[in-house]
Amino acid sequence: MSLLAIQSDALGYGDQRVLGPVSLDIRAGEHLILLGKSGCGKSTLLNHIYSENRRECALIPQGLGLVECLSVFHNVYMGRLPRYTVLHNIRNLIRPAQARVAEILPLLERLGLAAKCFSQVADLSGGQQQRVAVARALFQDAPVLLADEPVSALDGPEADRVMSLLGQNFATAVITLHDVDRALRYGQRIIAIQNGELVLDQPSGRLTASALNEFY
Amino acid sequence: MNSTKPLSLPRYRWPGGVRTGVWFLLVALLCLPFADLDVSSLDPWREIGRMLQGVISPQLMDPVLVTEALLATLAFAFAGVALAVICGFLLALMFHNLLVRAICALIRSIHELFWALIFLQFFGLHPLTGLLAIAVPYCGIFARMYAEIFDQVATQPEKALPVGSGFFSALLYTRLPQAWPHLVSYTSYRLECGIRSSAILGFVGLPTLGYYLESSFSQGYYSEVAGLMILFYLLIATKKLWLRRWTLPLFLLGSPFFMGSGMPIIWGNVGRFFSQDIIPAPLRSGDASLHSLVDWAGTIVMDQALPGVWNTLLLSQIALVVTGLFALLFFPLINRYCFDTVGRIPGHIFLVVARSTPEYLLAYILLQLLGPSMLPAVIALAIHNGALIGYLTGRNSNEIRLRPDAPERRTDRYFYELLPRSYPAFLSFMLYRWEVIMRETAILGILGIQTIGFFVDSAIQEIRFDVALLLILIAAMMNILVDLLARRIQLHP
Amino acid sequence: MLRILIRGLFLMLLAGAVNAAPVFVFTAIPDQDETQLKQRFQKVADYLQQELKTEVRFIPVKSYAASITAFRNNQVQLAWFGGLSGVQARELVPGSRAVAQGVEDPEFKSFFIANTSTGISPSDHLPESLRGLTFTFGSKGSTSGRLMPEYNLREQFGIGPDELFSRVGFSGNHSRTIALVESGAYQVGALNYKVWETAVAEGKVDTSKVQVIWETPTYPDYQWSVRGDLDAVYGDGFTARLEKALLEMNDPELLNSFPRSGFIPASNDDFEPVRKVARQVGLLD
Numbered sequence: 006m007s008l009l010a011i012q013s014d015a016l017g018y019g020d021q022r023v024l025g026p027v028s029l030d031i032r033a034g035e036h037l038i039l040l041g042k043s044g045c046g047k048s049t050l051l052n053h054i055y056s057e058n059r060r061e062c063a064l065i066p067q068g069l070g071l072v073e074c075l076s077v078f079h080n081v082y083m084g085r086l087p088r089y090t091v092l093h094n095i096r097n098l099i100r101p102a103q104a105r106v107a108e109i110l111p112l113l114e115r116l117g118l119a120a121k122c123f124s125q126v127a128d129l130s131g132g133q134q135q136r137v138a139v140a141r142a143l144f145q146d147a148p149v150l151l152a153d154e155p156v157s158a159l160d161g162p163e164a165d166r167v168m169s170l171l172g173q174n175f176a177t178a179v180i181t182l183h184d185v186d187r188a189l190r191y192g193q194r195i196i197a198i199q200n201g202e203l204v205l206d207q208p209s210g211r212l213t214a215s216a217l218n219e220f221y
Numbered sequence: 222m223n224s225t226k227p228l229s230l231p232r233y234r235w236p237g238g239v240r241t242g243v244w245f246l247l248v249a250l251l252c253l254p255f256a257d258l259d260v261s262s263l264d265p266w267r268e269i270g271r272m273l274q275g276v277i278s279p280q281l282m283d284p285v286l287v288t289e290a291l292l293a294t295l296a297f298a299f300a301g302v303a304l305a306v307i308c309g310f311l312l313a314l315m316f317h318n319l320l321v322r323a324i325c326a327l328i329r330s331i332h333e334l335f336w337a338l339i340f341l342q343f344f345g346l347h348p349l350t351g352l353l354a355i356a357v358p359y360c361g362i363f364a365r366m367y368a369e370i371f372d373q374v375a376t377q378p379e380k381a382l383p384v385g386s387g388f389f390s391a392l393l394y395t396r397l398p399q400a401w402p403h404l405v406s407y408t409s410y411r412l413e414c415g416i417r418s419s420a421i422l423g424f425v426g427l428p429t430l431g432y433y434l435e436s437s438f439s440q441g442y443y444s445e446v447a448g449l450m451i452l453f454y455l456l457i458a459t460k461k462l463w464l465r466r467w468t469l470p471l472f473l474l475g476s477p478f479f480m481g482s483g484m485p486i487i488w489g490n491v492g493r494f495f496s497q498d499i500i501p502a503p504l505r506s507g508d509a510s511l512h513s514l515v516d517w518a519g520t521i522v523m524d525q526a527l528p529g530v531w532n533t534l535l536l537s538q539i540a541l542v543v544t545g546l547f548a549l550l551f552f553p554l555i556n557r558y559c560f561d562t563v564g565r566i567p568g569h570i571f572l573v574v575a576r577s578t579p580e581y582l583l584a585y586i587l588l589q590l591l592g593p594s595m596l597p598a599v600i601a602l603a604i605h606n607g608a609l610i611g612y613l614t615g616r617n618s619n620e621i622r623l624r625p626d627a628p629e630r631r632t633d634r635y636f637y638e639l640l641p642r643s644y645p646a647f648l649s650f651m652l653y654r655w656e657v658i659m660r661e662t663a664i665l666g667i668l669g670i671q672t673i674g675f676f677v678d679s680a681i682q683e684i685r686f687d688v689a690l691l692l693i694l695i696a697a698m699m700n701i702l703v704d705l706l707a708r709r710i711q712l713h714p
Numbered sequence: 715m716l717r718i719l720i721r722g723l724f725l726m727l728l729a730g731a732v733n734a735a736p737v738f739v740f741t742a743i744p745d746q747d748e749t750q751l752k753q754r755f756q757k758v759a760d761y762l763q764q765e766l767k768t769e770v771r772f773i774p775v776k777s778y779a780a781s782i783t784a785f786r787n788n789q790v791q792l793a794w795f796g797g798l799s800g801v802q803a804r805e806l807v808p809g810s811r812a813v814a815q816g817v818e819d820p821e822f823k824s825f826f827i828a829n830t831s832t833g834i835s836p837s838d839h840l841p842e843s844l845r846g847l848t849f850t851f852g853s854k855g856s857t858s859g860r861l862m863p864e865y866n867l868r869e870q871f872g873i874g875p876d877e878l879f880s881r882v883g884f885s886g887n888h889s890r891t892i893a894l895v896e897s898g899a900y901q902v903g904a905l906n907y908k909v910w911e912t913a914v915a916e917g918k919v920d921t922s923k924v925q926v927i928w929e930t931p932t933y934p935d936y937q938w939s940v941r942g943d944l945d946a947v948y949g950d951g952f953t954a955r956l957e958k959a960l961l962e963m964n965d966p967e968l969l970n971s972f973p974r975s976g977f978i979p980a981s982n983d984d985f986e987p988v989r990k991v992a993r994q995v996g997l998l999d
Contacts, residue, residue, distance in 0.1 A: 055625050063626075070624025072641045074236055083628065083637050091632040098636055101233050110230070123233045261848060261881065262899045341780065345789040346773070426776040435776065436748045439890055484739065484773065484789035502999060592899040593883045669883050682779045682854040683997055684802050 008033040008177055009058050009149065016049050023049045024201050031149075031179060036172060038192030038209070039181040040220055045198045047181040048153050054179060055151050063147035063175070065155045069138040073127040077118060077137050080126055081109050084145030112140050115170060117163075131158040139167055143174055150175035154182065165190075185217045238648045241710055242545070249542035252535045258599070261592030268590050275443020281452075282433065282445045289481070291452065294429040296476035297348075297422065298415035301355025303473055306408060308356070309363025314392070316368035329361030330656075330700035332664045333418045334581075335674075335693050337425050338681055343494040348480035351427040355418055359411065366407055367400075374399035412464075413457060417579045420453060424581070424667075428481040431582075438585065450578075457577045498686040505687075521688055525680075526695050529666070529673030533699065536595050536672055537655075537662040540602035544658065545651050547607025552615035552643065553635055558623060572615075575608030584665050598665045598672075602658055610650045618643040652707040659703050663696045673699075736947050737769045738762070740792035741781045743799050745856060746909055747889045748774065754971040755794070761968060765959035768948060778855030782806070791944055792956065797822070797857035797935040797988040798997065804982060805998075809942025812982050813953075814960040815934070816974030818908070820984065822935035824858045824866075825910050826928040827895050828902045834927050840870050841927075848881040850900040852888050857935050857988060859888055863904030865991045866930050889913070896924040906935075912973055933987060937980045 007030040015025035024046035031037060031054075039047045048067055055064050063084065064070075071080050078101055086094055097105060106122070113119045116136045126134055135158045142150060150171060156164035168191050171178065182188045188195055189209050197205035197220040205220070235243065262268070281287060315321045337354035344350045378395040386394075423431025430453055437445040464472075497505060503513035553559040554568025580601045587597030621642050628634045666674025673696045680689035740762075742755055755772040763770040773790060775781045782803045784790045795803055804810045828834045834841055852859020867875050875882045883900060885891040888909035895903040896919065907929065913919050938960050944953045961977050963969065969976060992998035 052625055059626070064624070066624045066626065068622075068624065070626065072638060074238070074645060075637070075641045076233065076236075078233070079637070086628045086633045086637060087630065091630060094633055095636055106230075119230075122230055125236055257881075262897060264898055268897060342783055343787065345784055345787050346775070346780075424776065426780055432776075439886060440747050440749065441893065484784065484787075487788055490787045589899075593881065679854055682777065684779060684782060684806065685999075 038188040041198035063142040063145040065152040067153040081140045084141040150178040152180045258596045279447035280444035281448045292479040296479035297351040297419040300476040302415040304356040305359035308360040312364035313367035325361040325364040330697040343490040525676040533672040537659045543603035544606040548610035551611030555615040580605040614647045617646045656704040741790045742794035812937040812980040815937040815980040821932040824930045847901040849879040850883040850903040858906040
C-alpha cells in the first residue's frame with residue numbers, strides 16, 4: 006500500500022535542476038534509506054517530500070533547525086506546537102508546564118539528555134544538539150519520519166542507539182545516510198542517487214556493502 | 222539508560238538575556254507609582270479633532286520661507302555631520318587613549334539642544350551655533366562608533382604586513398578597506414539623525430524647519446504643521462534618490478550658503494562667557510571661600526539637580542521598557558515570515574514615519590493633546606525609539622532562515638522562532654539606546670516636563686549660566702554612567 | 715572634504731564680517747503669538763528706518779532669554795522688554811537705559827483666569843479654593859505672566875506655587891495660557907491683561923469656558939531699552955534721535971498693534987519695584 010507518492014519532472018533551486026524526473030512510492034511500514042554523494046540531491050528530495058506531505062511527516066533537517074537560545078525542553082516541545090492553543094504555548098514558554106515536562110523528560114532520558122533538559126541549546130555540543138533535533142521529531146509523533154543525516158555527529162554506539170530508537174518509533178521513515186553499513190542494517194529498502202537520477206531502488210536484503218560503495 | 226530512579230531536575234531558569242529584560246521591567250514597574258502619568262487635558266478630543274483636520278487639509282505656508290527652511294535644515298545637517306566625521310575619524314584613531322575616550326564620552330553625553338543653548342549664549346543666532354551644536358556631540362559619537370568598527374575588522378592582514386609599513390599606509394591598506402562598508406553605512410544613518418537634529422534646532426531659534434513648526438504649532442495652525450511635516454517625511458523617505466555619490470560634494474559645498482546669516486559674531490562675548498558667565502556665582506562676586514561654594518552647589522543640587530535627576534530616571538526607565546515592548550510589537554510588521562511583500566508595506570510606512578519623527582516633536586504634539594505630565598513624554602519616546610529598534614530588529618529577523626518544519630501558526634512562529642532568535646540582537650539595540658533615551662528624556666524638560674532639562678532651561682531663562690552648566694554636567698554624568706552600565710550588562714547579561 | 719569644509723567655514727565667517735556693517739537691529743520678547751509680533755515689529759522697523767535714515771532690521775527670537783542674550787551680546791541694540799527682562803538685560807549691559815514705555819505700562823497688571831469648570835467666580839482676592847488645582851504661568855521670564863503672579867501668590871498664601879498647586883506649568887506665552895486654560899489642560903493661569911483684553915475684543919476667547927477671577931495690583935512693565943554705546947557706532951546724537959522717534963510714534967495703527975495709546979519717557983529707576991520683587995522671588999541674585 007502506497008503511503009506517499011512522489012511524482013516530479015525536476016527538483017532543484019530556481020532554474021537549477023538538481024534531481025529528476027522522480028517517481029517514487031513510499032509504502033506504509035517501510036524504512037527507506039537514501040544514499041549518495043554529498044550534493045547529489047538527497048536533501049532536495051527529502052525537502053520536496055516534506056513540502057508535499059507536511060501533515061504526515063516529522064522532519065530532522067540537515068541544519069537541525071534548533072532555536073539555540075531556547076532550552077532543550079522548549080525545542081523538543083516545539084514538535085507539538087500545533088496541538089496546543091496559542092495561549093498554552095505562550096504560557097509554556099514563560100513557565101514550562103509540568104505535564105509537558107513529564108512527557109518530554111523520559112524521551113530525553115532515553116537520548117541521554119535528561120540532565121540537560123533546561124539548558125540552552127547553544128551550550129550543548131554538536132552531538133547533543135543533534136539528539137535534541139531527534140527528540141523533537143520523536144515528540145512530534147508523526148506517522149512518517151523524514152531525517153537528513155540524523156546521526157552524522159554521533160559516535161558509533163550512540164548513532165546505533167539513536168537509529169534503532171527512530172526505527173522503533175516511526176513505522177515509516179525516509180532517512181538519508183552516508184554510512185553504507187548502517188544503511189544496510191537499518192533500511193528495508195535502499196535508494197541510491199547519482200548524477201541527478203535514482204539509479205538504484207532495492208530491498209536491502211539483496212544488497213551488499215561492496216555493491217553500494219560504488220555510489221560513493 | 223532506562224533508569225527508573227527519579228531524576229532531580231534543576232529548576233527551569235530563563236536565559237540570561239530574558240532575565241535582564243525582566244529586571245528592567247520590574248524596575249519600570251517600581252517607577253510607575255512615582256511617575257505622574259495623568260491625562261490632565263479636560264477635552265483632548267477637541268484638540269485631536271482639530272489636529273486631524275489639519276492633517277487631512279495640509280497647507281504650505283510661504284513657499285520661499287519653506288524652501289529656505291528646508292535648505293537650512295539640510296545645510297546644518299550636512300556641514301555639521303561632515304565636520305563631525307572628520308574630527309570623529311581622527312579621534313577614533315586615538316581612541317585607545319584614555320583622555321580621548323573621556324573627552325568623547327563627555328561631548329556626546331551632552332544633547333545637541335544643550336550644545337545649541339550653550340553656543341547661543343556667545344555666538345547668538347549665528348550659523349556657527351547650529352553647525353557646532355551638531356558637530357560637537359556627533360564628533361564624540363563618530364569617534365566611538367568608528368573605533369568600534371575598526372576594532373571589529375580582522376587584524377591578520379595588518380599583522381602580515383612587512384615591518385616598517387607605517388601607521389597610515391597600514392591603515393589605508395588593511396583596516397580602512399575592511400571597515401569601509403560599515404563606516405559608510407553608519408555615517409549615512411547618522412546623516413539621517415543629523416537632519417532630524419537640525420530640524421529640531423529650529424525650536425531654539427535657528428532658521429531650520431523646527432522654527433516654523435514651533436510657530437505654527439504654538440498658534441494651532443495645524444494645516445501648516447501638517448504641510449511642513451509631510452515635506453519633512455518626503456525629504457527623509459526620498460533620501461536615497463537625492464543623496465548620491467555625485468550629489469554629496471554639491472551638498473557639502475553648498476551648505477555654507479544656506480544657513481542664513483543670523484547676527485554677526487562678536488568674539489568678545491566668547492571670552493566673557495568663559496571668564497565670567499560660567500564661573501560659579503560666589504566666585505564671581507569675590508566671595509571665594511570654599512564654604513560659600515559648597516553652599517551654592519548644595520542648594521542647586523538639592524533644589525534642582527536631585528528632583529531633575531529623579532524625574533529623568535523615572536521617566537527614562539519607564540520609557541525604555543515601553544520602547545522595548547513597542548519594538549517587539551512592531552518588528553513582525555516588516556518580517557518576511559509574518560507578512561508577504563505587500564502586507565509589509567503598511568508596516569514599513571508606519572516605521573519610517575514614526576522613526577523619522579523626532580521624539581522632541583512628538584512629545585511637543587502629545588503635550589498639547591494630553592496635557593502636561595510624563596505620559597506624553599513616555600509615549601513620544603516609545604513611539605520614536607520603538608519604531609527605530611523595531612525596524613532594526615525586523616531587518617535583523619529577516620536574515621533568520623527558518624527550517625522547513627517551522628511552526629505554521631503566526632503566533633507560535635513569533636514566540637518560538639522569531640522572538641527567541643531576534644532577542645539577543647534586540648537586547649543589544651536596547652542597551653545601546655538606553656543612553657540615548659536618557660539623553661532625550663533630559664532634553665524633554667525644555668518642554669515643561671520636570672526632568673533635568675526643565676531646570677537647565679529655567680537657569681538659562683534666569684540668565685544663570687553657571688547653574689545651567691552645572692546642571693548640564695550633572696546630566697552628562699548620568700548619561701556616562703548609564704552608558705557604562707549598559708556596556709557591563711552587554712558583556713555579562 | 716576637509717578643504718571644502720574649511721573653505722565653507724571661511725566663507726561663512728566672511729559673510730558674518732560683511733554683515734557687521736552698521737545695520738540697526740532690534741528684537742522683542744516673544745510674549746505673544748508670533749504672527750502678531752512679526753506684523754507689529756515689522757511696522758516698527760519700517761517706521762524707525764524712515765525716521766533714523768539707516769537700515770533697521772527686526773529679528774524675532776524664540777525665548778525671553780534669547781532676547782536678553784542678543785541685547786547683551788550687542789547683536790541687537792534696542793529691545794522691547796518686559797519689566798523683568800529689561801531689568802535683567804540692563805544689569806548685564808552697563809550704560810544701557812530704559813528710554814520709553816507705553817502710557818499704560820507704569821500701571822500694568824496681570825489677570826488670573828480660570829476654567830469655568832472650577833466654579834471659581836471673580837472676586838477681589840485669590841480664593842482659598844485655588845489650593846490643589848493645576849496652574850500655568852506664561853513664559854518663565856515673563857513679568858506679567860510669571861514674576862508678578864508668583865509674587866502675589868506668595869504674598870497671599872505664604873507658600874510657593876509648587877506647594878500651593880498640584881501641578882505648575884509654563885505655557886510659553888500669554889496667548890497659549892489662554893488656550894490651555896480654555897481647553898482645561900490647566901485649570902487656572904495668569905497673564906498680561908492687555909493680551910487678554912485684545913483677545914476677548916477680537917472674539918478669540920470662549921468666555922463661557924474661561925474667565926478672569928482676579929486682577930493683581932499694578933506694577934511697571936514693558937519698555938524700550940537701548941544699549942549705551944550707540945552713538946559711537948551710529949553717529950553722535952543717534953540715541954537722542956532714536957528716543958525721540960520712539961516717543962513720537964503716534965500712528966494709530968502702529969499703536970493699536972501693541973496695543974498702547976502712546977509712548978512716554980522711562981528711566982531705569984522706574985523699574986526698581988520690579989527688581990525688588992524679582993530679588994524676593996529669587997529670580998535675580
